Amino acid sequence: MMKMMKMMRSESTESHTTPNPNLKPKPDRRMTGSKLFTVLLMLVFRVGSAERVSGLSFVESPGNVTSSLGKAVEVQCVLRADGVDLDVVWLREGQPLHFAELNQMQVPEDENSWLVISKLKIEELTLSDMGSYQCAVYSGSEVTLSTEGHIQVEGLPHFSVEPHHLSVVANVGLSLHCEAHGPPEPVRVIWLQDGAPLNNLEDPISLSPSTLHLSDYPPAVARARSAFNEVKQLLKDRSDVRYGVIHPAKFRITYNGIRKDFLDPKQALLYVQSNIVDGERPSDD
Structure with missing residues (x-):
């Protein structure tokens, strides 16, 4: 029994150390020093080429x-x-x-x-x-x-939203909107009615975007404003005159750099006839 065990151990040892002629040796996949140097050289060459191309x-x-x-x-x-x-x-x-x-x-x-x-x-x-x-x-x-x-x-702001024509019912308020952009910023706007300003640059309403709220005028104010219609007819074709009715019923005329405000339609008409219309007619001489 002891001999058989020894023989088995001996055979086992021999089978482990003796190569089998029927088995092919596996290829050695370890990288030798020369192969590693070649690969590193190729990498250095590629990186160097990329740097030259993107230099x-x-x-x-x-x-x-x-x-x-x-x-x-x-x-x-x-x-x-x-x-x-x-x-x-x-x-x-x-x-x-x-x-x-x-x-x-x-x-x-x-x-x-x-x-x-x-x-x-x-x-x-x-x-x-x-x-x-x-x-x-x-x-x-x-x-x-x-x-x-x-x-x-x-230096030249531009409008992205502008007021447009509206038809409204009497005694009903309405709102008008406008929006301007710079540069420069911020942009401030002046609302005009019939060419006359309704606000100044210090008013909060001047800051763009701006909304102007209008309410219907009382009858007395509406009559006072319409009383200047005759003066507006005289000036409607004059590109050198700025004019308009400002809130609530004041007529403003700017001519030759001179601004005049009128509460009385008759005085406004007399000024226009004497200084603007008749003032430009050639004399009889």
């Missing part, structure tokens, strides 16, 4: 420009490139400008690098030109962007 840097980005409508505007960006021939794409609000007026030139900086100067020109500035501007260079899946610059339009 770009903006040395000047579009600046911030504020100008008036209709004026010419020009912005530029300057890019340093390491021996790469490329084109600069201009973006407005992140979208390419396909039909912009561009001027691009390349100037050698040294033996290995160039300065690419790209200029964007807007001949006549409009409200749609407002926004952020940016230069971009695409190389395969890579993109190099400049910082953003902004173009603003100054």
Whole structure:
């Protein structure tokens, strides 16, 4: 019994150490030093190539420009490139400008690098030109962007909401709305009735967006306002005269830089006839 156990152990040991001729050796998947060096060399080469392709840097980005409508505007960006021939794409609000007026030139900086100067020109500035501007260079899946610059339009606010014609029932109040936008901000508005101002710039109603609330005039005020109709008829074709009835029943005339206010329709009529209508008639001499 002891001999059999020894034999079994001996056979077991021999079967473990003796290679089986029917089994093929497994390939050695461990990376040798030469293979590892080759792979590392390939990685360094690829990374180095990517850096050379994208060896770009903006040395000047579009600046911030504020100008008036209709004026010419020009912005530029300057890019340093390491021996790469490329084109600069201009973006407005992140979208390419396909039909912009561009001027691009390349100037050698040294033996290995160039300065690419790209200029964007807007001949006549409009409200749609407002926004952020940016230069971009695409190389395969890579993109190099400049910082953003902004173009603003100054001095000419515009209306987005304006009063419109209304037909209302007598003795019923109504409200009129208007909204204006800059730049510059904030925007204040003056409401006019028949050319005469109903508020001033210090009134809260002047701040845009503005709502003017009108109520029906009492009969006495309505008669007082309509009493100036004859004067308005004399002035309706005069583009050089500003006039109108202001609240509640005052008639205002501005002519040759002189402003006159009248509560009496007869005095207003006499002033217009003497100083505006008859004053321009040629003398008999």
